[in-house]
Amino acid sequence: MRPAATESPPDFTLVVSGQELGYLEPCGCAEGQIGGFPRRDSMLLQLTSGGKNLLRVANGNLISDARRQSELKAEIGFTALKEMEYAAFNVGPRDLLLGIEQLKYFSNTSGIPFLSANLFQGEEGVFQPFVLHRVHLEDLQEQVAIVGVISQQFEIYAENASADLMLKAPEDVLRELIPQLSSECEFIVLLAHAAIDEAKALAKAFPQIDIIIVGDEQSEALREPISVGDTVLLNPGIKGKALGMLDIRSDKGKKNADSHFQLLTLSERIPDSPRMMDLLLMYQQMLAAENLTADIQQEPLSTGGMYAGNASCKTCHPSEYASWKKTKHSHAYHTLVEKGHENDPDCLTCHTVGFGFQTGFISEPQTPTLADVGCENCHGVGGNHVKNPKPGYGKVTKANCLTCHTSENSPNFDYDAYFPKILHEVMRTVATE
Numbered sequence: 001m002r003p004a005a006t007e008s009p010p011d012f013t014l015v016v017s018g019q020e021l022g023y024l025e026p027c028g029c030a031e032g033q034i035g036g037f038p039r040r041d042s043m044l045l046q047l048t049s050g051g052k053n054l055l056r057v058a059n060g061n062l063i064s065d066a067r068r069q070s071e072l073k074a075e076i077g078f079t080a081l082k083e084m085e086y087a088a089f090n091v092g093p094r095d096l097l098l099g100i101e102q103l104k105y106f107s108n109t110s111g112i113p114f115l116s117a118n119l120f121q122g123e124e125g126v127f128q129p130f131v132l133h134r135v136h137l138e139d140l141q142e143q144v145a146i147v148g149v150i151s152q153q154f155e156i157y158a159e160n161a162s163a164d165l166m167l168k169a170p171e172d173v174l175r176e177l178i179p180q181l182s183s184e185c186e187f188i189v190l191l192a193h194a195a196i197d198e199a200k201a202l203a204k205a206f207p208q209i210d211i212i213i214v215g216d217e218q219s220e221a222l223r224e225p226i227s228v229g230d231t232v233l234l235n236p237g238i239k240g241k242a243l244g245m246l247d248i249r250s251d252k253g254k255k256n257a258d259s260h261f262q263l264l265t266l267s268e269r270i271p272d273s274p275r276m277m278d279l280l281l282m283y284q285q286m287l288a289a290e291n292l293t294a295d296i297q298q299e300p301l302s303t304g305g306m307y308a309g310n311a312s313c314k315t316c317h318p319s320e321y322a323s324w325k326k327t328k329h330s331h332a333y334h335t336l337v338e339k340g341h342e343n344d345p346d347c348l349t350c351h352t353v354g355f356g357f358q359t360g361f362i363s364e365p366q367t368p369t370l371a372d373v374g375c376e377n378c379h380g381v382g383g384n385h386v387k388n389p390k391p392g393y394g395k396v397t398k399a400n401c402l403t404c405h406t407s408e409n410s411p412n413f414d415y416d417a418y419f420p421k422i423l424h425e426v427m428r429t430v431a432t433e
Contacts, residue, residue, distance in 0.1 A: 018059025
């Protein structure tokens with residue numbers, strides 16, 4: 001494929017996404033957050049209403065882990081992809097954490113073809129290797145083959161999912177598949193869970209492939225495509241922050257097509273789609289109904305001791321407690337209540353003290369003094385210090401802040417600018433860069 005030489009309308013636009021890793025929407029804790037299904041849906045609806053002929057494909061890894069919460073995310077996520085009319089979903093290594101039967105169930109209920117050309121159970125392929133999609137143009141139809149593979153570097157995910165699952169080498173299955181598809185289709189799109197270098201090697205080995213969508217959880221989004229011969233490599237990035245859009249002008253079926261690529265960041269300027277917001281409200285209701293917060297496994301504290309709660313600190317540090325009460329940290333839990341996210345384990349981790357750890361936050365009725373971002377979020381587990389107050393406890397470092405102030409949750413976070421806003425006298429003497 002070569003760069004677009006004209007401004008004529010594209011025959012169709014390939015929309016690529018994937019690697020959400022459990023991020024269905026921005027948490028809403030700070031300005032500048034990007035991504036999310038509601039904005040994605042609004043963008044797709046806008047493009048469709050503007051006359052774009054869209055072919056939507058997902059490169060998998062919708063979830064990140066094997067928790068029950070991830071199963072609920074998958075249920076909502078695949079419903080969302082169905083409503084957004086995705087044509088194919090390449091099963092990712094992390095998706096295998098759901099189990100094969102659960103994935104097949106989601107494929108059946110969503111109606112979306114789940115792909116994997118090199119995932120085998122014994123001698124049988126687990127999912128269909130490809131799907132053919134017809135693009136309807138004014139005076140002709142073009143057939144696009146969409147193929148999915150997983151690099152063998154992710155073999156451990158297959159082994160953990162089932163002892164009889166295996167990943168064959170992608171090049172071995174493609175060697176048989178690509179010549180067949182090349183004779184039947186105008187375009188071949190490969191969805192590949194693989195690193196850039198492996199994708200480049202596949203492009204060299206199979207020049208019949210027109211487009212390779214790359215995703216390996218580590219690689220940054222590509223703002224410009226990488227060309228290997230006539231094959232174009234795209235990577236829309238991780239956590240659903242952007243959509244990749246490739247406008248394709250096929251010159252009435254000729255193989256050497258013009259193309260134009262955009263990486264569209266899903267910023268807060270894009271409105272939320274009401275139907276996706278309804279789905280995400282349903283997700284929060286599901287979390288509440290299952291009371292997942294009560295079932296979270298509490299990990300032992302590596303430091304020993306136990307959480308003491310903010311009230312325990314107030315006795316000896318009244319002025320510091322008073323200054324904390326003036327910060328946003330002191331009502332962090334109640335921002336979740338206002339948003340209806342107080343039953344979301346993903347949110348509670350950074351809006352309470354010690355959630356997910358022994359003696360940490362469980363619920364507001366059970367552990368009210370551990371609600372909000374409190375003393376022990378910054379200074380560490382305080383039970384031993386309460387029993388035996390002495391110097392040496394409570395050193396605060398930048399790393400404490402970065403646990404929650406990540407690029408996703410707090411994209412504009414500047415430690416040097418933010419830290420003074422929460423500073424009180426004790427911290428002036430113990431804080432370090």
